[in-house]
Amino acid sequence: MKEKIRYGKVTQAEEFLFPDSELGVLPDKLRLAAAKNGRRGIQLLLPTLGEKAVCTFSSGDFTAEWYGMRAVPVEYNTGNGVAQGGGMVLMDPVEEKPPYAIRKAPFQVYDCLMPRPEGVVEAKDGRAAIYLCLVPGENIREGTCQAEVRVALEEGECRLLLEIEVYGVRIPEEEFQITNWFSIPAICRFHKTGQGEPAFWEVLKKYIALMRRARQTCFYIQLDKACVAGTDPYRFDFSYLKEMISLFFDSGMKYLEIGPLLSRGFREDGSPDMFTGTFRCMAAPEVDLDSWEGYEITVRFIRALADFLRENGWDDKVMVHIHDEPDIHVDSEKTLESRKRQYYLTASILRKYLPRVRIIEAVSTSGFRGGIDIWVPGTAGYEADREGFLRLTDLGEEVWNYVCCGPQGFWLNRFLDFALIKNRLLFWGCEANRLTGFLHWGFNQFPEGMDPFQATSCPNDTGLGTNFPCGDSFLVYPGTGKEAWPGMRLEAQRRGAEDAELLKLLRKKDRTLHDKLMGRLFISNEKYCDDPQVMEEVYEELLRALS
Template sequence: MLSIYNENEWLYPDTEVNKNTHAHLHTAQNAYIGFQCILDPQEKFKLCHIQMNWEVEQPIETEVFYLESITVDENTDLEFMTTLDYERCKTFVTRQAPFKVYDCLIPWEKVESYEKRIPLYIQFKVGEGTVGEVRGILKLFIEDESKQQKIVEIVIKLQVYDKRLPEQKDQKLGMMNFFCYDNIIKNHGVTLNSKAYWALYRLYVRRQLEMHCTHIMLPYAKSIRNEKNEVVDFDFTEVIKAGEIALEEGAPFIVGACIAHWGEWNDKGYYLLWEPSIAAESLEGYYQLKKYFCKWQSIVDEKGWNRRIMQSLADEPQVYNALSYRAIASVFRKCVPGVNIIEAVETFNLGGGIDIWVPKQDTYEKHREKFQEIQDAGEQMWYYTCAFPAGKIMNRSMDLPLLVSRYILWMVFYYGLSGFLHWGFNYYIGEDLYHEACCPHKGKKLPAGDAHIIYPGEKDVYRSMRYIAQRAGAQDYELFKALPCIQQEQVRRWMQKLCPSFKVYNTEVEQFESIRKLILES
């Protein structure tokens, strides 16, 4: 009736029961840890109550989530986007699409009815002061359609090591996930700037911070036009509100949104987002950029945000448009001095235009020596993932092994980097992300889950198993960085057995857990 599973492996509606009723977990203090389980009573039951009893009272929070299945409608392709040709991708994906996988976590009390199987994720937040082996029993009270109750007991053995995850203000890892403000309206049915809108935004910020995001992306200001449709000013009202909420919630940094973009990948220039007909490097582009940035500078000064603000300018500068990007950066440097520029980049030829470099994972490995030179010159180096390249390369896709979503943060440490970026926190643009995980994009489809790592609920924002994995990887990074240098090198040697590159990784959960335990004990 009861089966326990590791939190680093995918569960499916047809996952075989293993009859394991004990959960053995290893963690540090001030950290999250959890496991998955399936109740299989062979008839319809409802979970009506939970009760966690520790042998000795502990500062440990317990949460139980129902695992909602998501349809992966296409597989990640060998090189780009997705495919229904399984032969092209069968060596690196978990299953042939279409298939259902348990990815969405819904608080158990919000689920009114279940299928005959009840898949759950049990999460613990281990507080400070808990050390050593902690034992307890989790009781799940379920009832059938005739209101008859049964109690399912799960034996918990939790080994808490004498290591403490630092508070967010002290963490070493930088992280940013791009945020789509329009999707608050689309996915929750609220009105822009309403009380409900900003309450949901605050919740989205909390979800980002829980996942260890340190940089919260703001919206860009709306243009104000005269009767001739000419841009005469910019309205930063929503930008200010979003920034205030993010900082109130404890975000270390807020990031001004991109203000320009390229039309095609190999274009030589950028256009202004509020006026695509104007080239960013043109004289008119200069005037408008100066107007935008000077007003932004006055707001930053007025709010006292100078030490808490960074800026993205134009996404993914590359060899084709490097000169155009430098022109935008020079205007920004002139109008907003002292604020660091953070950018996802596709080239290393942007010196002076970037402060925090974020090359894509394959771009970084291809030009690692060049990026290392930049890093040695004292500039920060992160990395990012997105839909391209596809194939067997680390990403957060739902048809790749779940453990890969955790390794993504291990690679930040392995390569001596300081941060991670992904573009898709909530950027899903399809009609039904619960039944079509592959987001439509320019006539093709993005790999399953590439555009989002959370799910919209009624007045709520649901986590995903990939979210849990990425959060766990961020926790791991902080623990690695807390070790002395000699031990950090030992950790990298252990990592070579699991994930020596973005394209080579071992997804055997038992081997992963054995090495993770060695690291916790080191």
């Protein structure tokens, strides 16, 4: 019999591990609580001089998904601001770890998950880093289940017993809406394919599968000049998007997001005109919307888009972005009022030709009343205008949340130098505030020259401030060949979205207990408990209350 390995680190909690995480004596048994269809995760870090770890799993109730964890660099700590722009990362070396960060940069963190379906995980730098996702069987019963994890190393074998308490509740089908915006150019570049080629569709399916794994329900198709079929007069053809949109709907996605309809235009140096008061046509960014030519182009554009959506039966499944963040990057009240007038004009045209449309927009305030159907304030904007957004919610309007390069500091966000649990707590915040969806711009947004295995801070082409914070622009990784790899933050999103559905059930069943459990973890997007052990305790109480 192989010598038993008793030294390493194991955790089922919502926390990051690192290549230099402190190791200790391993427990003989690990206890977890799970819903009947919940997928719990376990991280294992084991020292070894060998080249690989061979993992096996024994259970009559669960099957195992094995992953090797790959460390990625965190070259900067995040700044301590709220607004977009400015010092979003601390470019100069810091003497001490910022109080809101998990470590002082630079450092490496295990975020990337490389699928290893056979359970063979490569070791690197003297450690085998393993992630195990437990998949319950269809007919699993309520009660205590036993399982055993074995990891064979050159030095011996690690054996870990699992005691999984399965509660008699199932996580509901998705009602909470999620969208993470994906990049077609990044897919093509990393996987060496062209849009529309057979290999492209094969790879895209892998990215869509990761979206659905994390309970994503909406997908964003960003329009560009590819839809322009002629310019004298302007004509538009969107048929090139049919195969892609169909692929997403066939995967189980519920809603198409599409847009934008307008553009900021560009400055002489080629950067976007962030503070403009004059919107331009998306398909002709040199033409002002307010001009006769701009009006004609916009009407033809929207009419063609509406016809395309109706012909394919998607006109009742579409959400349209007119212009992202219309009340952000505004230098005067005059600019804001000019943007608002142009936004309402475009909304009026859109609703004329596509009456079943819902207009969705990322905003900072509730000021664009009457123009937006699905409000998506940033978390800081929501807290600043909480009364306004609560009034919209009380009127039956739909309100979501989003995060991007801000807010930073102690605010909940998804950056790589923030505690992993903050990704999950964002969804507790959505449920606490009766929000019905969540938007994030960065699924795989890797601009030209960015490689997340070399650097995780995304370059910033807006001309406003530093690079974006590490990890802001992505949740997944380009795998080898035709593979797409998830990350720990994507897994945290999945668990957070599952929590939101369960919490909604509890709110209907027992509002007092719902509020009590919520209050142990979430007060606001700036005040919360980020202790993973408290999350474990509260999560089990939630499951018990629903059983």
